[in-house]
Each structure stands twice: as C-alpha cells, then as structure tokens.
Amino acid sequence: xxxxxxxxxxxxxxxxxxxxxxxxxxxxxxxxxxxxxxxxxxxxxxxxxxxxxxxxxxxxxxxxxxxxxxxxxxxxxxxxxxxxxxxxxxxxxxxxxxxxxxxxxxxxxxxxxxxxxxxxxxxxxxxxxxxxxxxxxxxxxxxxxxxxxxxxxxxxxxxxxxxxxxxxxxxxxxxxxxxxxxxxxxxxxxxxxxxxxxxxxxxxxxxxxxxxxxxxxxxxxxxxxxxxxxxxxxxxxxxxxxxxxxxxxxxxxxxxxxxxxxxxxxxxxxxxxxxxxxxxxxxxxxxxxxxxxxxxxxxxxxxxxxxxxxxxxxxxxxxxxxxxxxxxxxxxxxxxxxxxxxxxxxxxxxxxxxxxxxxxxxxxxxxxxxxxxx
Amino acid sequence: xxxxxxxxxxxxxxxxxxxxxxxxxxxxxxxxxxxxxxxxxxxxxxxxxxxxxxxxxxxxxxxxxxxxxxxxxxxxxxxxxxxxxxxxxxxxxxxxxxxxxxxxxxxxxxxxxxxxxxxxxxxxxxxxxxxxxxxxxxxxxxxxxxxxxxxxxxxxxxxxxxxxxxxxxxxxxxxxxxxxxxxxxxxxxxxxxxxxxxxxxxxxxxxxxxxxxxxxxxxxxxxxxxxxxxxxxxxxxxxxxxxxxxxxxxxxxxxxxxxxxxxxxxxxxxxxxxxxxxxxxxxxxxx
Numbered sequence: 129x130x131x132x133x134x135x136x137x138x139x140x141x142x143x144x145x146x147x148x149x150x151x152x153x154x155x156x157x158x159x160x161x162x163x164x165x166x167x168x169x170x171x172x173x174x175x176x177x178x179x180x181x182x183x184x185x186x187x188x189x190x191x192x193x194x195x196x197x198x199x200x201x202x203x204x205x206x207x208x209x210x211x212x213x214x215x216x217x218x219x220x221x222x223x224x225x226x227x228x229x230x231x232x233x234x235x236x237x238x239x240x241x242x243x244x245x246x247x248x249x250x251x252x253x254x255x256x257x258x259x260x261x262x263x264x265x266x267x268x269x270x271x272x273x274x275x276x277x278x279x280x281x282x283x284x285x286x287x288x289x290x291x292x293x294x295x296x297x298x299x300x301x302x303x304x305x306x307x308x309x310x311x312x313x314x315x316x317x318x319x320x321x322x323x324x325x326x327x328x329x330x331x332x333x334x335x336x337x338x339x340x341x342x343x344x345x346x347x348x349x350x351x352x353x354x355x356x357x358x359x360x361x362x363x364x365x366x367x368x369x370x371x372x373x374x375x376x377x378x379x380x381x382x383x384x385x386x387x388x389x390x391x392x393x394x395x396x397x398x399x400x401x402x403x404x405x406x407x408x409x410x411x412x413x414x415x416x417x418x419x420x421x422x423x424x425x426x427x428x429x430x431x432x433x434x435x436x437x438x439x440x441x442x443x444x445x446x447x448x449x450x451x452x453x454x455x456x457x458x459x460x461x462x463x464x465x466x467x468x469x470x471x472x473x474x475x476x477x478x479x480x481x482x483x484x485x486x487x488x489x490x491x492x493x494x495x496x497x498x499x500x501x502x
Numbered sequence: 503x504x505x506x507x508x509x510x511x512x513x514x515x516x517x518x519x520x521x522x523x524x525x526x527x528x529x530x531x532x533x534x535x536x537x538x539x540x541x542x543x544x545x546x547x548x549x550x551x552x553x554x555x556x557x558x559x560x561x562x563x564x565x566x567x568x569x570x571x572x573x574x575x576x577x578x579x580x581x582x583x584x585x586x587x588x589x590x591x592x593x594x595x596x597x598x599x600x601x602x603x604x605x606x607x608x609x610x611x612x613x614x615x616x617x618x619x620x621x622x623x624x625x626x627x628x629x630x631x632x633x634x635x636x637x638x639x640x641x642x643x644x645x646x647x648x649x650x651x652x653x654x655x656x657x658x659x660x661x662x663x664x665x666x667x668x669x670x671x672x673x674x675x676x677x678x679x680x681x682x683x684x685x686x687x688x689x690x691x692x693x694x695x696x697x698x699x700x701x702x703x704x705x706x707x708x709x710x711x712x713x714x715x716x717x718x719x720x721x722x723x724x725x726x727x728x729x730x731x732x733x734x735x736x737x738x739x740x741x742x743x744x745x746x747x748x749x750x751x752x753x754x755x756x757x758x759x760x761x762x763x764x765x766x767x768x769x770x771x772x773x774x775x776x777x778x779x780x781x782x783x784x785x786x787x788x789x
Contacts, residue, residue: 253736272730301741308745309733312668354667
C-alpha cells in the first residue's frame with residue numbers, strides 16, 4: 129500500500145497553538161486542479177504497473193475542507209476520468225479540523241468512499257481556534273456541530289488529542305472527557321511536538337508523557353471493555369498480547385518506500401514534516417512517476433537506519449519490534465541525522481517497563497528473544 | 503418510526519382527539535381513576551398508564567383490587583404509617599403499579615427497600631438539592647446485587663436492563679422525560695418535549711396532528727442533541743467517568759453536592775457485575 133498525503137491546501141482557518149503550519153511563512157497555496165489531475169494520472173500509471181498494489185490518499189492540509197465540497201467533486205471526476213480501471217484500488221481518507229464541515233460535503237465524501245474522518249480536539253481553552261486570541265469557543269461550537277452532522281449521517285470519526293504541558297495536571301479528567309465525547313469511537317493520545325523556542329511552555333518531555341499515560345493506564349486496563357478504542361493502549365495490547373505487529377508510521381520502520389507527501393505545487397517529499405523542513409525532496413509529480421518517487425535513492429538511508437540501529441543505539445532494547453527507533457524525522461530534529469533513535473523511544477520503553485508490563489502482567493518478548501527460546 | 507406515548511391531562515375533549523394513540527393520562531386524585539380509564543376506552547386510545555400525582559402517603563390511598571389491570575405510575579410523597587401500609591400491601595402487590603417516591607423525605611431511602619422486598623416496584627425521584635448519594639449507592643447495590651428476591655427499583659433496574667457500556671445510557675424515560683418516547687400535551691393539545699417545557703409554555707407544536715412530524719423539528723433535534731453542550735464547558739460533567747449514565751442530570755448541584763460522581767462510577771461497576779451475574783446461567787444437577 130502506498131500512502132499519498134495530499135496537502136491540498138496550506139491554508140488553515142485555525143491558529144492552533146501547537147501547530148507548525150501557523151508558523152510557516154508561506155502558507156497560502158492550494159493545489160490547483162491541474163496538479164490534482166496530474167496526481168491521478170500518476171496514480172493510475174502506478175497502479176497499472178503494480179498489479180495488486182493499492183493507494184491510500186490522505187487528504188491533508190492546512191485545512192483541506194477550506195477548498196469546499198466542489199473541489200472534492202472535481203477530485204472524484206478526475207479519478208473517474210483517469211483511473212477508470214484502477215479506482216477500486218484507491219481509498220480516500222481525510223484529516224480535518226471539521227470546523228467548516230457542512231452537509232454539502234456528504235455527497236463527494238460518500239462517492240469518494242470516505243466513511244471515516246480523522247480529526248483532532250482539545251478541550252483546553254485557547255489551544256485550538258481561529259484568530260490571534262485562538263478563539264476556542266467558536267472553534268468548539270463548530271466542531272460539535274460537525275460531529276452531530278457526522279453522527280446523523282453515520283460517518284465514523286476518530287480523534288487525536290495532543291498531550292501538552294497543560295494536560296499533565298489532569299490525565300484522568302482528559303481521558304474521561306475524550307472517552308465521553310467519542311463514546312464507542314476511538315481516540316489517540318500523542319505527545320505535542322515542538323521544534324522551536326516560542327512555545328516551549330507547552331512542550332513535554334518523554335518522561336512526562338510516560339507519566340501522563342501511566343496515570344490513565346491502570347484505569348483503562350481495568351475497564352478496557354468499556355473504553356475499547358483508546359490509543360496508544362489498544363495498539364500496545366494488540367502488539368504485545370495479541371502479537372499483531374501492525375504499527376503506526378512512526379513506529380513501523382516501514383514508511384521508507386511507501387509514503388509520499390504531495391505539496392500544493394506538486395513537489396513531493398517523504399511526509400508532511402520532511403516537506404516542512406526541506407528534507408527528503410523527491411521532485412515534482414509533473415516530472416516524475418510515483419514509482420520513481422517511491423524508489424528515490426534519498427530514501428535509502430531510512431532503510432539503512434532499520435539495519436543500523438539494532439546494532440548500535442537500539443542493540444540492548446527488547447522493544448525494537450514495536451518501535452524501530454521511532455520516527456526518523458524525530459531523530460533528525462534532535463541529532464541532524466536519521467541514524468539515531470527518536471527521543472520518544474524512551475517514552476515507549478518507560479511506559480512499557482513501568483506501567484504496561486507490571487499492570488498487565490505480560491512481558492513483551494521480541495521475535496529475537498522468541499527465536500532464541502525456540 | 504416508533505410512535506410516541508402522549509402524556510396528557512385528563513380532559514375528555516383532548517382524549518377524544520387521541521383515537522388510536524398511546525396515552526399516559528395525568529391525574530391528581532385517585533377518585534378519577536375509573537373515569538379516566540373509561541374515557542380512554544371510550545375514545546379508543548391505548549392506555550400506556552395513568553400517572554397519578556398526589557401528596558397523600560401511599561398507606562393512606564385506598565387501593566382497590568379491581569385496579570389490577572390498570573397500569574399505574576403513582577407519584578406519592580412517602581410511604582406513610584407503616585401499620586396502614588402493611589394492611590394495604592396485599593392489595594398493592596396485585597396491582598400493575600410503580601411507586602415513585604422523592605428523596606426530600608429521608609425516610610423514603612428506607613421505603614424503597616420495604617416496597618422492593620414486598621415485591622412492589624418503585625422508582626427513585628431525584629428531587630431536592632441534598633441527595634444523600636451514599637444512601638443511594640447502598641440502595642442501588644441492593645437493587646442490582648441483593649441476593650434475596652425483590653422487586654426492581656428504577657432507575658437502577660431500568661438502566662441495568664438497557665445498559666450498553668459503550669454508549670450513552672439515558673434513563674429519562676422512567677420519569678416520562680425522553681422525547682424519543684414521550685411527548686407532553688396540555689389541555690389544548692399543544693405539544694412540549696418535557697414536563698418542564700409544558701409548565702413553561704414552551705411548545706414545539708400547536709396541535710397533536712403535528713406530532714407525527716415532531717422528530718424532524720429543529721427543537722426536537724436541539725433537545726435530543728443537548729448532551730453535546732456539556733462538551734463546550736471548560737469543566738463539569740463531561741469530565742466525569744459517570745457521565746455516560748447520568749448525562750449531566752445533576753449538573754446544577756454537582757458542585758455543591760459532588761457525591762453524584764462517585765455514585766455513578768459505582769453504579770457503572772455494579773451494572774457490569776449485574777450483567778456478568780445475569781450471563782452466568784445456573785446449571786443444577788436436575789435436568
């Protein structure tokens with residue numbers, strides 16, 4: 129499966145405190161339909177050449193709904209025009225703040241096969257919202273209206289909660305809030321990633337993230353049937369207890385030859401962050417096929433990393449199978465090189481050793497350990 | 503779409519327009535019971551139940567055996583004198599009745615147990631600002647997990663029979679407060695979504711003929727989606743583990759009397775124990 133992150137627009141209607149996009153200088157571009165058309169032509173070429181492959185399009189931004197429902201109808205038409213024989217191998221997902229979602233998006237979403245929407249939320253005032261004051265009241269009201277519309281139309285959704293310094297004082301309160309809001313749907317708790325000095329006041333350390341999760345985990349474990357879809361807990365249970373090693377992009381070590389970020393002007397990169405930082409630039413889809421982009425030699429160091437780390441920094445870590453050194457971009461931000469583990473590895477290790485294993489009574493064994501036993 | 507039960511006053515003119523509908527007829531005196539039943543029958547409405555509201559204690563109501571087939575929701579103030587109640591009990595046990603008692607009378611905390619142990623169904627009316635949540639916890643535990651045979655106590659047993667731990671669980675229907683199930687009519691047939699709206703004159707339809715379209719109205723949508731407003735507040739009920747059962751019903755008193763939080767957490771635990779016990783089918787030696 130190739131994942132194409134389509135940065136359909138860099139514009140955003142929100143000014144979220146922890147978002148990097150709002151600090152970027154050039155954030156006004158949106159993807160013209162001619163670039164979108166080229167993208168579908170490239171996808172069709174790729175799928176015709178790679179029988180059995182699939183493509184996941186992840187509509188991203190900025191705020192992708194700012195482009196309006198017509199834009200997605202146009203995307204549908206372009207897909208129908210250029211991917212007539214391959215469109216059944218294309219899936220669509222979207223990551224949106226939902227604040228400009230309305231019933232007019234239903235038709236294009238339905239026709240594109242978007243049955244589930246990824247979003248994010250923070251109940252803390254003035255963390256998410258438009259304008260200089262970060263008007264969370266307006267944002268939250270629109271967000272709740274959108275959820276109501278999604279629920280009424282049986283469109284599933286799941287949300288990401290970003291753990292900041294402000295979250296640390298009340299982990300269980302936040303957990304209850306999110307589980308009450310999502311009720312039967314899922315949410316994911318991720319640490320805030322801050323790369324500048326302007327917003328250090330909300331940054332957290334890996335250790336703080338461990339303690340945040342650790343304050344929730346005993347309760348979640350006891351009542352996990354009541355709160356089935358809470359991550360990272362559910363994912364770890366599946367990894368460790370059910371031995372299902374499907375992992376997120378940051379932990380899988382498998383993003384190397386599968387991910388493409390497409391900027392509004394057609395420039396490609398590994399992912400959103402590498403694009404923002406000017407790293408791993410693979411050229412423009414107008415000039416290169418997806419196959420060429422997916423096998424660009426600049427990707428090789430990411431693959432090499434997976435060979436190197438188990439012999440170096442990660443040699444003594446038994447959690448390699450569920451971490452793979454973490455996101456290479458995180459490692460780059462700290463060390464200026466991909467050939468290191470991410471500092472967030474320590475969060476996973478700390479959580480596993482201090483909370484997950486003692487509370488569940490299940491000790492994780494890597495494949496290497498299992499093989500040794502055999 | 504399921505049709506609503508219409509909660510209405512005892513008014514023959516109104517009932518005459520409710521042919522074929524399911525009705526809950528509100529009465530404020532037992533002397534009107536027979537007349538109300540006759541009127542409902544005469545106009546070919548279906549009697550869901552009679553809702554009898556009285557300040558008379560249960561023990562002082564002259565229950566009659568011929569009310570056996572009349573579904574009754576009795577809102578009384580208290581159980582009354584125990585010797586009088588004991589004399590009434592054999593008749594009461596034969597009736598199709600649920601007795602609602604308020605929590606503003608302290609003796610009522612015990613009365614629920616008496617009623618339940620005698621096989622008479624009851625319901626806790628959460629009235630008053632000083633609800634003793636610890637006593638309610640004991641009562642709930644008795645209702646759900648008590649080993650000796652006893653009658654259900656609402657809302658505990660109602661929630662237990664409908665409980666879905668991964669959903670919102672509303673027990674407003676126990677008190678006829680659920681716009682999906684109950685609508686409230688005044689003498690003129692104007693329709694409100696709750697008793698409070700009825701009292702405040704806040705109607706969603708001017709005529710019972712509009713009732714069939716009620717689920718499509720903006721007011722209805724606002725009411726049934728009203729739970730979302732809790733998530734717009736910076737603190738409060740949305741942050742509570744018990745919210746999926748209480749749905750913020752005690753938000754007005756939550757700060758002054760926060761025992762509801764612990765109660766609903768305990769309630770959810772008991773509900774899950776109750777479900778687990780119910781699942782375990784007892785197999786005895788005799789086939």
